[in-house]
Amino acid sequence: MPRTAAGVQSATACLVEGGWGTYRQFHPTFAFYAQQPNCHPMVAEDETGRVLGTAVSTSWGSSGWLGHVFVSPELRGRGLGKELTEHAIQLLRGEGCGTIQLIATALGRPVYDRLGFEVETHYHEYRGTTLPRSVPMAPLRPLLPVDLDGVLSMDARVAGEDRSGALRPLFMSGWVLPGRSRPAGIVVPTPWGGCLATQLPETVGAEAQAVLRALRSLSALGDEVWVYPTTENAIARELLSSQGFEEVRMIPRLVLGPRVAWIPQAVWSPLGLGLG
Template sequence: MSGCGAFLHDDIDPFLALATGEGWISGRWEFEFLLGTFPQGCLVWREAGETVGYLTSVKYGKSGWIGNLLVQPQARRHGIGRALMERAVAVLLKNGVETIWLTASEEGAGIYCRLGFAPIDHIYRWTGQGAPQPGDRSEPVDLEHLRAVDRVGWGDRRETLLQLTCCRGRLHASSGGFICCQDWGDALQVGPWNCVIASQALQLWDRMLVPGDRKIFLDVPAGNFAAREILSSRGFSVKGSAQLMYLGHHPLYQPGNIFALASMGSMG
């Protein structure tokens, strides 16, 4: 038997092993969230009892995000990725999603274009070094404030994602923005980082981070020129890029308000 099925908790560890081999940054906590939030959009492809393809998706308001499309090397170029994508799109649309997002490598963008996705921006992965402020403690999460700021950039309600990431990381907020720093083993991820008052972005960065030797990475829209200036001034550089694409209604996307994404490509 072969075909599309449900992504199960038992599929998490095999996926993470495969993703590590591909150089992806992903963690078990993401899959616990995705399977608990939108299980019908988390899919696998099985051949003779073996899982050879994976895909996750999640819904926020009228928006959806597809991530973690990964096929075993020996099973590629047989239409499995396309079949998983078509099923995921159908599930999201059936559940009221009007705009579907994803990030794609330059090599992989073709399959998404053929499915009707259109590029809207590039996402640059910036890396550098730093450390949390000594004695830094996370501020209480004002979810309504975070949601309002985040919505300016993405055009939709994403409070479930914001609550997850900001509660697992360290958070600082201002009147017009917020920044979160999440632990990834020995490294740190900055994001989500959003500002409607761009001049506050640098202040938030300096409240959160100081010079240090821990690896720091973050995914930033190419359309945010203020983020580029801040990161360049702190000695960060671009180490990779992906296309940001969408399908469906043209989103109310404002990259100048999005300084860093909340996750490393898997859920927005």
């Protein structure tokens, strides 16, 4: 995909016109990919230049992610999704990624299974309502420049990957849950709506409620908020259910190659469903 406004627009249109979301959701997503040197958005085009399929590979060093593998409805079942996926895998292998991960849709799952991906865990998609921007955030506070190193270190510990290049542009809009000597949690709004949200398991219940308040206040897709805790994060799932959130579906996280050392029970919502 050309890293241009026209390239972003064409890739976004493929997904939206194919029924997979909105321009509000995917235009900021592909614009972000276009600005990140470790993200490689790719497209398949017909002879007129119309985009027929997309895929994005993101390298975090020794591991990487696949995302937004999409094929226009009229071309499904012809092998284009497999071709895009294999090309993205080859690109990541060439960048030294021994581990490749993704969050699978039902449409893509058969392709990933045949390529050797295995289920590692699931994200649970919860839907609820937002809270006003004026809701109290304490004990969370806005992130400050002095927090940067600690937050990046905590994210690397939770994710098992160095995502600092992607987080730096988003950093100053985020909030931090201070710990005794280092951050214990973060809630960082993303351009495509929703938030990256993590909370270390050793924190207490009152702090978990503050993390959820921040998620509901800072998420930016209308009156609804979507949260994606892992199966291992029982605290988040129980709290979401108790506050009236509806569990909509479970989405498998798949892995090809050695598993990274991460902390799944700390994840309230990932950076993005194509980024981990």
